[in-house]
Amino acid sequence: MLISQIRGATGDLCVIVREGSEAYVVRDAGSVYRLTVEAARSGARLAARIHELGLGEAVDLEAVYEEGRVLLPITHPDPARMHLAGSGRLHPAASEMGEAAVAVSRQVPSSRRGKGTTPGRPTNAQPAWFYRGNGYSAIAPGAPFASPSLPGRGGGEPEIAGIYVIGDDGTPFRLGFALANGFFGHADQRAESPDLASSEPRPSSFGPEILVGDLPADIRGVLRVLRGGRALLEEPFRSGETSMLHSIADLERNHFRHDLFRQPGDLHIHLFGAAAGSFADDLRAREGDVFEIAAPDFGLPLRNPFAVSASMENMRAPRVATL
Numbered sequence: 372m373l374i375s376q377i378r379g380a381t382g383d384l385c386v387i388v389r390e391g392s393e394a395y396v397v398r399d400a401g402s403v404y405r406l407t408v409e410a411a412r413s414g415a416r417l418a419a420r421i422h423e424l425g426l427g428e429a430v431d432l433e434a435v436y437e438e439g440r441v442l443l444p445i446t447h448p449d450p451a452r453m454h455l456a457g458s459g460r461l462h463p464a465a466s467e468m469g470e471a472a473v474a475v476s477r478q479v480p481s482s483r484r485g486k487g488t489t490p491g492r493p494t495n496a497q498p499a500w501f502y503r504g505n506g507y508s509a510i511a512p513g514a515p516f517a518s519p520s521l522p523g524r525g526g527g528e529p530e531i532a533g534i535y536v537i538g539d540d541g542t543p544f545r546l547g548f549a550l551a552n553g554f555f556g557h558a559d560q561r562a563e564s565p566d567l568a569s570s571e572p573r574p575s576s577f578g579p580e581i582l583v584g585d586l587p588a589d590i591r592g593v594l595r596v597l598r599g600g601r602a603l604l605e606e607p608f609r610s611g612e613t614s615m616l617h618s619i620a621d622l623e624r625n626h627f628r629h630d631l632f633r634q635p636g637d638l639h640i641h642l643f644g645a646a647a648g649s650f651a652d653d654l655r656a657r658e659g660d661v662f663e664i665a666a667p668d669f670g671l672p673l674r675n676p677f678a679v680s681a682s683m684e685n686m687r688a689p690r691v692a693t694l
Contacts (some may be wrong), residue, residue: 372388372389372417372418372580372583372584373388373389373390373580373581373583373668373669373670374387374388374389374403374417374444374546374547374580374581374583375387375388375403375432375440375441375442375444375541375578375579375580375581376402376403376441376442376443376444376445376446377430377435377442378440378441378442379434379440382537384401384402384442385400385430386400386401386402386403386406387430387432387476388421388426388594389432389580389670390455393429393431393432394432395426395427395428395429396426396427396428396430396671397424397425397426397427398424398425398426398427399420399424400421400424400673402445402446403444403445403546403581404446404447404448404536404638406420406421406446407445407536407544407546408536408636408657411536411538411539411542411544412538412539412542417546417583418583421590422691426454428632429522430490432579432671433671436512436513436579436671439513440619441511441512441513441577441578441579442511442512442670443509443511443512443577443578443593443656444511444534444549444577444578444579444580444581445534445581445634445635445638446506446638447637447638449506450505450506450507450509450637451505451506451507452505452506452634452636452637452638453505453506453509453637453638453639453640454505454632454637454638454639454640455502455503455504455505455506455508455509455575455639455640455642456497456500456501456502456503456623456626456639456640456641456642457500457501457503457532457553457569457642457643457644458498458500458501458617458622458626458642458644468536470569473601484628485641494581494670497616498616498625498644500625500626501642502572503553503572503575504572504573504575504643504644505574508572508573508574508575508639509574509575509576509577509640510554510574510575510675511575511576511578511674512576512577512578512579512671512673512674512675513579513674514576514675515608515675515676515677515678516554516576516675516676516678517574517678517679521581522589523562527552527553527554527594527596527662527675528553528594528646529550529551529552529554529592529594529608529610529664529666530550530551530552530642530644531548531549531550531555531590531610531611531642531643532548532549532550532577532640532641533547533548533586533619533639533641533642533643534546534547534548534549534552534581534624534638534639534640534642535627535638535639535640536636536637536638536639537633537634537635537636537637537638537639538634538635539635540635541630541633541634541635542633543623543633543639543668545623546581546582546583547581547582547584547670548581548582548586549577549578549580549581549669550577550578550592550664550665550669550672550673550675551575551576551577551640551642551664551673552575552577552664552675553576553634553642553689554573554574554576554578554675567669575640575642575672576638576675577673578673579670579671580669580670580671582669582670583593586611586612587611587668588611588612588613589611589613589614590609590610590611590614590666590668591608591609591666591667592605592607592608592609592610592660592664592665592666592667592669592693593605593606593664593665593666594606594607594663594664595661595663595664596656596660596661596662596663597620597660597661597663597664598657598659598660598661599659603660608671610643610666612678615643615644617678619643622643623641624638625649626641656677658677658678658679659676659677659678660673660676660677661675661676661677662674662675662676
């Protein structure tokens with residue numbers, strides 16, 4: 372089952388579910404967050420709660436997407452309690468990409484870059500942890516990623532996001548998984564060390580739909596960068612446990628072992644790294660380019676255009692005032 376949220380014709384929030392191509396409004400759902408909390412409190416499966424509420428009118432989800440009415444598939448009523456973080460260096464290709472990004476900045480020949488690890492091989496090394504921000508840094512599908520007005524600043528990387536709500540007793544409940552895109556500036560990415568734990572907060576998008584249930588073991592998708600409808604970059608990627616160096620269960624334990632991440636009612640969007648990225652091809656994004664991430668298991672592709680923000684042209688660290 373796939374679940375999502377849209378803005379209705381009258382501006383109200385509608386929860387949409389589908390199995391196959393037919394999508395329907397869930398009656399009196401309120402929001403995906405509310406549905407998830409209700410299911411966690413009752414001990415019922417989400418599908419059972421949806422069946423109890425019943426389905427309403429049919430929705431042409433692709434048309435709604437084109438109209439710009441698709442929202443993030445889940446949000447928290449308090450954006451500060453929606454946490455975007457993740458585990459890095461989970462895919463062998465991700466290690467190669469990180470080295471490639473640094474190598475480009477240092478003009479290191481590709482023949483001297485590392486080769487990564489065999490896909491699916493377990494490792495005892497603790498995964499890198501990174502922080503992306505909170506609900507204020509989450510960008511809806513179809514909405515633009517804003518970047519300072521600098522040439523070549525902007526790229527995307529396909530990720531899988533786990534969606535979790537914390538129950539009243541501190542138990543993490545997993546709703547499902549979604550496609551995600553972690554936006555970055557090329558110059559910043561190249562300057563970083565390969566350790567993703569040092570990553571700074573940055574905008575991220577996820578959705579448009581959440582695949583309810585377990586993560587498929589073998590995910591095959593495509594990252595595209597579109598300019599004027601033409602693909603400048605088309606990069607296949609793989610994810611799922613057959614391509615990862617850690618199991619989902621181990622990554623969940625590593626994240627939720629901290630009491631801070633088990634506060635009742637909080638919403639966690641946990642990103643499981645990337646196995647491809649537009650920076651790996653040294654692509655210089657322009658305003659209007661569209662980053663598209665698609666994988667059949669997750670329904671509609673995730674698309675976000677690249678925009679230059681005039682308000683960020685002179686972005687500087689704020690001056691701190693003394694009280």
